[in-house]
Amino acid sequence: MTAVANGVNVQALLDAREVLKGAPEAAQFTWRASSSWRNGVHSTTTIQNFFGLGEEQSHKAETVFDADHPAVFAAEDNGITPIEYLLVGLTSCLTAGVASVAQNRGIQLRSVESTVEGHHDIRGILGVDSDVRNGFNDIKVSFKIDADASKEEIEALVAQSQKRSAVFDALTNPTDVTVEVV
Amino acid sequence: MTAVANGVNVQALLDAREVLKGAPEAAQFTWRASSSWRNGVHSTTTIQNFFGLGEEQSHKAETVFDADHPAVFAAEDNGITPIEYLLVGLTSCLTAGVASVAQNRGIQLRSVESTVEGHHDIRGILGVDSDVRNGFNDIKVSFKIDADASKEEIEALVAQSQKRSAVFDALTNPTDVTVEVV
Numbered sequence: 001m002t003a004v005a006n007g008v009n010v011q012a013l014l015d016a017r018e019v020l021k022g023a024p025e026a027a028q029f030t031w032r033a034s035s036s037w038r039n040g041v042h043s044t045t046t047i048q049n050f051f052g053l054g055e056e057q058s059h060k061a062e063t064v065f066d067a068d069h070p071a072v073f074a075a076e077d078n079g080i081t082p083i084e085y086l087l088v089g090l091t092s093c094l095t096a097g098v099a100s101v102a103q104n105r106g107i108q109l110r111s112v113e114s115t116v117e118g119h120h121d122i123r124g125i126l127g128v129d130s131d132v133r134n135g136f137n138d139i140k141v142s143f144k145i146d147a148d149a150s151k152e153e154i155e156a157l158v159a160q161s162q163k164r165s166a167v168f169d170a171l172t173n174p175t176d177v178t179v180e181v182v
Numbered sequence: 183m184t185a186v187a188n189g190v191n192v193q194a195l196l197d198a199r200e201v202l203k204g205a206p207e208a209a210q211f212t213w214r215a216s217s218s219w220r221n222g223v224h225s226t227t228t229i230q231n232f233f234g235l236g237e238e239q240s241h242k243a244e245t246v247f248d249a250d251h252p253a254v255f256a257a258e259d260n261g262i263t264p265i266e267y268l269l270v271g272l273t274s275c276l277t278a279g280v281a282s283v284a285q286n287r288g289i290q291l292r293s294v295e296s297t298v299e300g301h302h303d304i305r306g307i308l309g310v311d312s313d314v315r316n317g318f319n320d321i322k323v324s325f326k327i328d329a330d331a332s333k334e335e336i337e338a339l340v341a342q343s344q345k346r347s348a349v350f351d352a353l354t355n356p357t358d359v360t361v362e363v364v
Contacts, residue, residue, distance in 0.1 A: 012256030067274030074194030089267030
């Protein structure tokens with residue numbers, strides 16, 4: 001393999017790819033979260049367990065996330081706004097992809113910084129204008145990468161990350177979401 | 183107004199709706215996050231500032247989120263997986279909506295609990311099969327609500343929340359995402 005040290009175990013991922021080619025059922029993951037309303041629009045969401053490789057799995061720690069609306073929405077701002085969590089997921093997914101692809105291509109990274117902006121016309125969620133969608137109008141992500149690589153190689157890293165990103169796909173293409181009351 | 187106490191300032195939201203009808207430019211929000219790669223597929227993402235109502239705004243605190251891959255992906259599990267952040271956003275957005283709609287309809291909530299499951303075939307992101315998408319196959323959300331209301335009224339709360347949810351829209355409909363390298 002390469003001599004670069006980005007900290008990604010690419011060999012394990014390549015091995016997993018080979019194994020899962022013959023075992024599609026092991027590739028079926030279920031990610032889970034559970035949420036409790038606190039007061040107003042404040043809720044806490046807990047993540048710890050998931051299913052994958054044919055059995056129950058667990059993160060090494062339980063993590064709890066607060067979500068609320070900011071003071072400008074007459075709320076208490078006990079956490080970030082739900083829609084902002086999508087930006088956390090997007091930028092962290094693309095960053096993980098950049099590191100993985102760099103490792104696979106033998107490119108040593110020194111730093112990877114990104115900023116993301118989601119443009120949102122809140123007339124949709126407030127019901128001011130039914131022609132305005134509820135979600136983001138669009139999202140812009142900007143990467144600044146310092147690495148032992150040419151500008152073209154760095155651009156290719158980001159392009160490949162985008163091509164394989166779970167969250168990029170989830171935001172740019174529709175997903176079926178079913179909501180039920182039990 | 184109603185005598186219920188769910189903690190949502192519905193009057194402020196109704197007032198905002200009236201004001202924004204005549205001031206669409208004030209309804210243009212920009213949500214922002216900035217992310218730094220740490221090592222491997224671990225990154226930290228920071229959220230504090232955003233733009234809205236025509237000026238720079240700030241959450242009362244800066245929040246930092248760790249994202250990583252779990253041990254089963256040969257990573258260090260220093261935080262939840264990027265795609266799990268989408269589930270945090272979805273369930274917290276729908277919960278906030280339930281509370282807001284309940285307040286507006288005069289329904290006293292006692293508890294709102296939800297679980298969300300995102301089904302994900304990881305053969306997509308690993309490049310095992312190009313017919314498998316990178317993101318979720320589908321997402322199921324399940325609400326359990328205790329409130330001073332009939333089963334039908336509770337189901338209607340959840341339906342209305344879904345109809346006005348920013349994150350539900352962002353996941354069920356495509357958004358244009360542009361990624362650049364600077």
